[in-house]
Amino acid sequence: MHDHPIQQQIEYYRARAAEYEEWFFRQKRYDRGPELNRQWFVEVAKLRSVLRHFQPRGHVLELACGTGLWTQQLVRYADRVTAVDASPEALELNRARVRSKHVDYVRADIFNWRSEARYDLVFFSFWLSHVPPDCFESFWRLVRSCLHEHGRVFFIDSLYEPTSTARDHRLNAPQSATVTRRLNDGRVFDIVKIFYKPAELEASLKALGWSIKVESTGHYFLYGNGGVAIKPELGEKNERTLLAPFSSRGLGKPAHSGAGAKCECAA
Numbered sequence: 001m002h003d004h005p006i007q008q009q010i011e012y013y014r015a016r017a018a019e020y021e022e023w024f025f026r027q028k029r030y031d032r033g034p035e036l037n038r039q040w041f042v043e044v045a046k047l048r049s050v051l052r053h054f055q056p057r058g059h060v061l062e063l064a065c066g067t068g069l070w071t072q073q074l075v076r077y078a079d080r081v082t083a084v085d086a087s088p089e090a091l092e093l094n095r096a097r098v099r100s101k102h103v104d105y106v107r108a109d110i111f112n113w114r115s116e117a118r119y120d121l122v123f124f125s126f127w128l129s130h131v132p133p134d135c136f137e138s139f140w141r142l143v144r145s146c147l148h149e150h151g152r153v154f155f156i157d158s159l160y161e162p163t164s165t166a167r168d169h170r171l172n173a174p175q176s177a178t179v180t181r182r183l184n185d186g187r188v189f190d191i192v193k194i195f196y197k198p199a200e201l202e203a204s205l206k207a208l209g210w211s212i213k214v215e216s217t218g219h220y221f222l223y224g225n226g227g228v229a230i231k232p233e234l235g236e237k238n239e240r241t242l243l244a245p246f247s248s249r250g251l252g253k254p255a256h257s258g259a260g261a262k263c264e265c266a267a
């Protein structure tokens, strides 16, 4: 296994691909009982409804597409989806689920990838929380570089909620930048996981020149949508606002992730 957190995450999700959806479908170790499961699926339905109203049209780039839980939603509305992930196992499962000639698959490490095309929408679900704080800014530069002038962004992620994860996982304090995850075979991985608060995340994105509204579904999820602010001030960031999600983690600035990750991304 590689030491660098970005490589470790890739290894972790490759090893987890076949059991990944147990989390989403609240099965086995992720089954939290009827009441909490019901709450989860109500919020998943809310996300699907928000996405439907958002109308993800045109050519969509899905980053960290995984096994296709959201690719199959996007392909209902988009003309084409380009789906990127570092895990060949996840891409294979995605292909098998979605079975659409309107989806192109790209195996790549997002932190070392450049898009040659420009898209109408960049979508990512349960991905931003795995971007090391060090790479936050460069990741958003990558997103910007993938968009047409009036392109849009839609993302979904986790709120800090201990019942979101497996019964045998313990979340660290909300301000931590990592979680310890166990696979069904007992292997253990430490990965980056940042639990953003919607208002803080919205402010950080604003400081990077984005106009993105970030909202909560209540208990389990946050989602954001928008685009580049009308007068983009990319690069002229307001340090205080940009640091908001990180300062509470004792991270003086994004350049110090607390997750041991020094950004080596090409973005």
Ligand SMILES: C[S@@+](CC[C@H](N)C(=O)[O-])C[C@H]1O[C@@H](n2cnc3c(N)ncnc32)[C@H](O)[C@@H]1O
Binding pocket: 006, 009, 010, 013, 014, 063, 064, 065, 066, 067, 068, 069, 070, 084, 085, 086, 087, 090, 108, 109, 110, 111, 124, 125, 126, 127, 130
């Ligand atoms: C939490 S899963 C989310 C999958 C999918 N978006 C979903 O909502 O079900 C994170 C995904 O990121 C992928 N991933 C992890 N590190 C990556 C990297 N550096 N580059 C590209 N994909 C990566 C994993 O293979 C995994 O499919």
